[in-house]
Amino acid sequence: MAADAPITQDVLTIPRKLPEGGKVNLVGLTRDGMRDALLQAGTPEKQAKMRVNQIWQWVYHWGVRDFAQMTNLAKDYRAKLDDHFVIEIPEVVSKQVSADGTRKYLVKIAGGHEVEVVYIPETDRGTLCISSQVGCTLTCSFCHTGTQKLVRNLTAGEIVGQIMMARDDLGEWPEPGTGTGDAGPRLLSNVVLMGMGEPLYNFDNVRDAMKIAMDGEGISLSRRRITLSTSGVVPEIAKCAEEIGCLLAVSFHATTDEVRDKLVPINKRWNIKELLDTLREYPRLSNSERITFEYVMLKDVNDTDADARRLVKLIQGIPAKINLIPFNEWPGAPYERSDWERIEKFADIVYKAGYASPIRTPRGEDIMAACGQLKSATERARKSRKQIEAEAGM
Secondary structure (H helix, E strand, O other), X not given: OOOOOOOOHHHHOOOOEXXXXXXXXXXXOOHHHHHHXXXXXXXXXXXXXXXXXXXXXXXXXXXXXXXXXXXXXXXXXXXXXXXXXXXXXXXXXXXXXXXXXXXXXXXXXXXXXXEEEEEEEOOOOEEEEOOOEEOOOOOOOOOOHHHOXXXXXXXXXXXXXXXXXXXXXXXXXXXXXXXXXXXXXXOOOEEEEOOOOOHHHHHHHHHHHHHHXXXXXXXXXXXXXXXXXXXXXXXXXXXXXXXXXXXXXEEOOOOOHHXXXXXXXXXXXXXXXXXXXXXXXXXXXXXXXXXXEEEEEEOOOOOOHHXXXXXXXXXXXXXXXXXXXXXXXXXXXXXXXXXXXXXXXXXXXXXXXXXEOOEOOOOOHHHXXXXXXXXXXXXXXXXXXXXXXXXXXO
């Protein structure tokens, strides 16, 4: 499959109906979708909006999965719901905890496929890195996930279900009966779509999942607490601003088309100029803050002083910060991490040009949970270094 081929959810996303009993999973349905499903199951039209509100709060605010526990619904109605629906999220297959507290979950979804999810605790927040596809179609040469072929898109339920799964593990659901307001600092306060897959090649499902996560009567994450990372699917960036409105991060990683073509092959379809022209409009369209440019530091590839100076010149006029990422090595990787002194010199040039240039501290490396290291356990057959270098054009 070509790296720039759009992946349609009609082809690669499984249906919502579950094989067992033909019940429909309520997780992942928008409010309108849930209303339609309830009407089809015999809920009177006059009651539908109220029932959606009630069920929504049970599922997304209190984390309840059993209709029998939804005590403000009549018993016969709860039985009817149980006849037609399920409330299911991805199943945790394994959990690893890093020495630094990072948690990596391997979760199973419909069809027996697996994806990885990472929770990163910090002093003032907790960030969950979630996946949008099984595998990836972009084949970025520095990324371990890119060596796993795309299997399919995740459904909206499988995407928001990763957030629900992590809240289960963290014990962060409020007690039934408590209000929907913010009860204080959260262990899971931020979500980043930086796991497996290209979110903008699964736009509709990502949008619906994030709308559910942002709904004030449920998980209630602010749009400014959600960051979507893209490799540069230019036609979908404006849609992301208009229909999701979350913060945006861009996997940039190079300052010339020649280098970016090798590191991020989608650049052959939409080059640096086309990407930056689109990004200049994003903060205005989304009423968003600055864009994050992610830049992985690869020794003798993209880490020179000249690269740093080109970078600040390229992004001139865009409200931005540059997130410098020391390369996280993985078995068979064709690159090496830039020396720390070189990374600091690069950061200093960017900072003196007026841009924030934090160096991301590698987290969870000991459990292969760091940026660019995710890959389904069932897909870990390693390509040889020679194969990877050939694909990277090295």
